[in-house]
Amino acid sequence: MIEALKSDEIVEKIGGKFKLCALIQRRLVQLMDGARPLVARDGRTDLEIVVEEIMQDKITLEFIDNAPIPQEEALL
Numbered sequence: 001m002i003e004a005l006k007s008d009e010i011v012e013k014i015g016g017k018f019k020l021c022a023l024i025q026r027r028l029v030q031l032m033d034g035a036r037p038l039v040a041r042d043g044r045t046d047l048e049i050v051v052e053e054i055m056q057d058k059i060t061l062e063f064i065d066n067a068p069i070p071q072e073e074a075l076l
Helices: 009-014 017-032 046-055
Strands: none
8 A cells, every 4th residue: 555645645735535536547547658757666556656746746636617618619
């Protein structure tokens, strides 16, 4: 088990369990698709890499609440 996932620090850092889960899932997909890790691999699993990237503030998850409406939809 990854120790960082046992504490609430990582959950608070991202802003909630659901956001944390979404960030982990998205980054895991990127790594599996060939993206380079932002921390040294050192024989760690992809999940361990993602957790370390989060703990080092290398990745975050941002939601855009007030995204502009595309022109086609604005006319409807």
